[in-house]
Amino acid sequence: MGVKTEFFNGALTSTLAFFHLTKSNILTADLSTLDPTDQRVVGEQRSRGIELDISGQLSESISLIGSYAFTGTEVLEDPQQFDDGTGNIVTTEGNAGHRFANVPRHAGSLFAKYSFQEASLRGLSLGAGVFAASQRQGDLENSFQLPGYVRLDAFAAYEWKLGPPRITAQLNIENLSDKEYFESSNIGEGIPRFSVFPGAPLTVLGSIRLEY
Numbered sequence: 592m593g594v595k596t597e598f599f600n601g602a603l604t605s606t607l608a609f610f611h612l613t614k615s616n617i618l619t620a621d622l623s624t625l626d627p628t629d630q631r632v633v634g635e636q637r638s639r640g641i642e643l644d645i646s647g648q649l650s651e652s653i654s655l656i657g658s659y660a661f662t663g664t665e666v667l668e669d670p671q672q673f674d675d676g677t678g679n680i681v682t683t684e685g686n687a688g689h690r691f692a693n694v695p696r697h698a699g700s701l702f703a704k705y706s707f708q709e710a711s712l713r714g715l716s717l718g719a720g721v722f723a724a725s726q727r728q729g730d731l732e733n734s735f736q737l738p739g740y741v742r743l744d745a746f747a748a749y750e751w752k753l754g755p756p757r758i759t760a761q762l763n764i765e766n767l768s769d770k771e772y773f774e775s776s777n778i779g780e781g782i783p784r785f786s787v788f789p790g791a792p793l794t795v796l797g798s799i800r801l802e803y
Contacts, residue, residue: 642659657699
């Protein structure tokens with residue numbers, strides 16, 4: 592469910608969406624055994640929250656796009672059975688009440704672009720933005736957490752026409768401040784605590800695009 596609206600005579604558009612999702616019988620890694628490939632079924636999980644997207648043209652030169660998401664997650668049912676050592680089978684609630692792994696409660700981004708209108712610089716555009724994510728659980732057991740982080744990106748592009756075709760040369764700089772952060776843990780197999788993916792360091796990427 593969501594709503595969409597416009598501001599400043601259509602210069603800005605925004606979409607606000609609400610979601611409530613429930614899943615049953617989810618296959619996930621089983622960390623209770625010594626085999627890192629073992630998997631088991633989690634009874635029921637729920638995620639709910641809001642998503643806000645804003646984009647538009649603030650002026651002839653300046654445009655922006657932003658987003659924010661609040662996501663609340665919870666394992667509702669996760670019955671687990673094990674032998675207590677005396678031959679009796681004991682059933683526990685497992686990870687019921689825990690949050691999902693790798694899902695931040697808060698996440699958002701905001702990017703702005705400036706396109707030069709002066710005749711001598713027409714075709715040149717510069718942009719920068721920020722992406723942020725709050726603390727995340729590293730596994731379904733919620734035994735460790737990945738800290739939140741803020742990453743800065745930037746780009747420069749130049750576009751020119753050669754008759755009908757259009758060429759765009761662009762330089763992207765990701766993680767401009769060379770921030771050290773953890774992107775996610777690997778919950779598909781193995782032990783998540785020992786399989787955490789770091790975010791990429793400062794990275795420069797160039798591209799040339801030809802459009803007919």
